[in-house]
Amino acid sequence: MGKNVTGVGRPRASGAAASSRSAREAVLEAAGELFTGAGYAATTTRAIAERAGLRQASLYYHFPSKEDILAALLAATVRPSLDVAGGLSGGEAPAAARLWALAYADIRLLGGARHNLGALYLLPEIASPNLAPFRAERAQLKSVYRDLVAETGAPAESIGVRANLVFGLVESVAIIRRDDPVLDVEAHAVEGADGVLRLAGLPEPGAALRTTARALLTRS
Template sequence: MVKGSGVGRPRASGAAASRPDARQAVLDAAGELFTGAGYAATTTRAIAERAGLRQASLYYHFPAKEDILAALLAETVRPSLALAARLVAGGAPAAVRLWALAYADIGLLGGARHNLGALYLLPEVGSPNLARFRTERAELKAAYGRLVAASGVAPAAVAIRTDLVFGLVESIAVIRRDDPALDVEAHVREGADGVVRLVGLPEPTDGLRAEAHALLASLED
């Protein structure tokens, strides 16, 4: 359960609140509403209704709307952060590891059911309750920075190149917002290629892509 910081609300303890899929139903409903109607315009009552729950059942899992936002944003960064840790520690060529991380990360943001990356610019993301998300996102960016540095970029340019790389990766959320019917796989592949180019490495080849895909597959085992 996500620990909340909001005002206490009545919590349900019945079957509806504790059923295994109730928490995920809330997240699915909130993701749809936050990215559709907007975060500020979405009430917890609307989320509960969309999830097929009583409002009290929603509060059983999430004491406040901001706690739901925190849980949704965590889904956009934690899988990539876990992967990044393994790639940074790996021994494959830096270009392969960087392409693999960008490919997986853009795929996570672009292929999710709801365009949760578009929520990054919400003012609520700066609240104390979202501190863990901000920390994890910063850790992910730092992992990109280590791969950028390992690619042979001059130390003085690592920070700027990392900013550009991270911006390119997360830009899929804006592209997806403007074009909901976009070809996600094409954008994922071209985005990963673009990251390698931004760093100043040689043009990505089919061999590099194949090696990166094999690396990702090996890390799934």
């Protein structure tokens, strides 16, 4: 991990400005940059507040602890995909198209976010009791993948293994991005979604399936 970053931030806000939604977003933006750059353990709430242009007391108004900031950042890596999954459920589209669509959207979320927050999944702090809601949401997303793999007709005895591999492939974009910060997100999302279908035991996806899957995302 890198050294703690405590450079001069923007002018410190207080009062109404410090309690605004923009202040909360400034904290998350600053923390995302520092956690993925300097490292979670090396980053202090003081450093986050300074980078966000806030007094430390204002930061605590929005987030009682550094772990609460981490929880909010991690939630943003799964909730949008759960929303996509909800929009894809109960439709008449083939399971293969829905699985491709979810994987494509998920990889784009993790690969295209301003900061590589998916890399934070490797932190030992993930096991903290305070992060149980994040772990539950991530498990819920994984169960959606498992259900879609099952819908594709995978043999019952292999569904669990294939779902694990599928989920691992999707989340691996965070590791790839760590090693290649300028990766082509769109190309990785398409190839990754194609790979997800292969892991599910399905034939090589063609242009027609991809078009159907993208159309599902515009409606979800």
